Amino acid sequence: MIEDNIINKEANERTVLVGLVTLRQSEAKVKEYLDELDFLARTAGAEPEKRFIQKLEYPNPRTYVGKGKLEEIHAYIEENEIGLVIFDDDLSPKQVANIERELKVKILDRTSLILDIFAKRAQTATARTQVELAQYQYLLPRLTRMWTHLERQRGGIGMRGPGETQIETDRRIILDKISRLKEELRHIDRQKSIQRKNRGKLTRIALVGYTNVGKSTLMNLLSKSEVFAENKLFATLDTTVRKVIIDNLPFLLTDTVGFIRKLPTHLVDSFKSTLDEVREADILVHVVDISHPGFEEQIEVVNKTLQEVCGSAAKPVIMVFNKIDAFSYTPKAPDDLTPSTRENISLDEFRQTWMARMENNCVFISAKKRINIDALKDLLYQKAKEIHSERFPYNDFLFQKYDEDYDSEPTEH
Numbered sequence: 001m002i003e004d005n006i007i008n009k010e011a012n013e014r015t016v017l018v019g020l021v022t023l024r025q026s027e028a029k030v031k032e033y034l035d036e037l038d039f040l041a042r043t044a045g046a047e048p049e050k051r052f053i054q055k056l057e058y059p060n061p062r063t064y065v066g067k068g069k070l071e072e073i074h075a076y077i078e079e080n081e082i083g084l085v086i087f088d089d090d091l092s093p094k095q096v097a098n099i100e101r102e103l104k105v106k107i108l109d110r111t112s113l114i115l116d117i118f119a120k121r122a123q124t125a126t127a128r129t130q131v132e133l134a135q136y137q138y139l140l141p142r143l144t145r146m147w148t149h150l151e152r153q154r155g156g157i158g159m160r161g162p163g164e165t166q167i168e169t170d171r172r173i174i175l176d177k178i179s180r181l182k183e184e185l186r187h188i189d190r191q192k193s194i195q196r197k198n199r200g201k202l203t204r205i206a207l208v209g210y211t212n213v214g215k216s217t218l219m220n221l222l223s224k225s226e227v228f229a230e231n232k233l234f235a236t237l238d239t240t241v242r243k244v245i246i247d248n249l250p251f252l253l254t255d256t257v258g259f260i261r262k263l264p265t266h267l268v269d270s271f272k273s274t275l276d277e278v279r280e281a282d283i284l285v286h287v288v289d290i291s292h293p294g295f296e297e298q299i300e301v302v303n304k305t306l307q308e309v310c311g312s313a314a315k316p317v318i319m320v321f322n323k324i325d326a327f328s329y330t331p332k333a334p335d336d337l338t339p340s341t342r343e344n345i346s347l348d349e350f351r352q353t354w355m356a357r358m359e360n361n362c363v364f365i366s367a368k369k370r371i372n373i374d375a376l377k378d379l380l381y382q383k384a385k386e387i388h389s390e391r392f393p394y395n396d397f398l399f400q401k402y403d404e405d406y407d408s409e410p411t412e413h
Helices: 027-044 067-080 093-103 110-121 125-146 148-153 162-198 215-223 265-270 272-279 295-310 347-351 354-361 373-391 393-408
Strands: 013-021 046-055 084-087 106-108 204-209 240-246 249-255 283-289 317-322 362-364
Touching (some): 013 027, 013 067, 046 067, 093 125, 106 110, 204 295, 215 240, 215 249, 215 373, 265 295, 283 295, 317 354, 347 354, 354 362, 373 393
Parallel strands (some): 013 084, 204 283, 317 362
């Protein structure tokens, strides 16, 4: 793996965040995105000090923001000894080079920040290989700006200067490494494919969702295991599979990497072997943090990513709205005629919206406080039983007999 991570891990690095309000992004959305970028930065070990937002029709192709805003940022970082500036969107190599020349500090975009977090979080050989491949794929088109200090040594017309020669050498080295890492991941894919076949025909259920919605906490609760979980983005990168038994029914439960807005395409490609667990799952459990103000957009992000991963293959989906213990609600005054917002709609009112149309495929829980977990287990049992009965119809009479006993004498899960 690339040794020098982008953010200094020895001490929290003071940074500023930059976002744009454009024709495609409202000011409210940009503020929400910067909240997430702030969380990403803190997860990586940075210390955001200030945010800069500018309104433009579209990003400046040379410096992302306008000249005046860039001068404002420059003045602030000089006065406050800021060593890092993070932009909420992906920057082209040309933009990074121009901005670095003007600000004279380290510049990151959203993708490079996510890659830095992934590099920090990768624990197993599989995750490290996946992250390293994504890092080199991100680095390849950005080699030119890394050798600008040699450009002035180039020769005249028809001459190849040492800067260009070094770039070509590095390009070949990186292409060779990308080829080697892809071959390693193909080998990992074959191994994981064999592992999946060896699991037999047990029903497979995969936990999916936005990052930091509580998937790992729920995994620990259902499987009685100790998957690493904390209140940070991308707490776990490795897929974890556990055998779970609810009543008399065994099934395999998988915890997968969390999704996020603007997830780089090459990251999705690099984590193919991890996302294969999602493709081959019989049931998807979509975990949602209902306490998050933008949870409906997070649902859209996950659904879009699942469409890219699984294609047109439709899978049964159970929506699990987690963190109901953290749901905030301030009722409106009786004479308040302003439109209702997320902050003054109760959880019961939310349940009567589009969620009510999901009928028996929707449940509200708190994994942390263990609220309504039995209802979730009952739902998982019924859905897994349907899949199991299709594969092993001769066992139906066993389920029927057990269900009669279960109805007469409730048993603890």
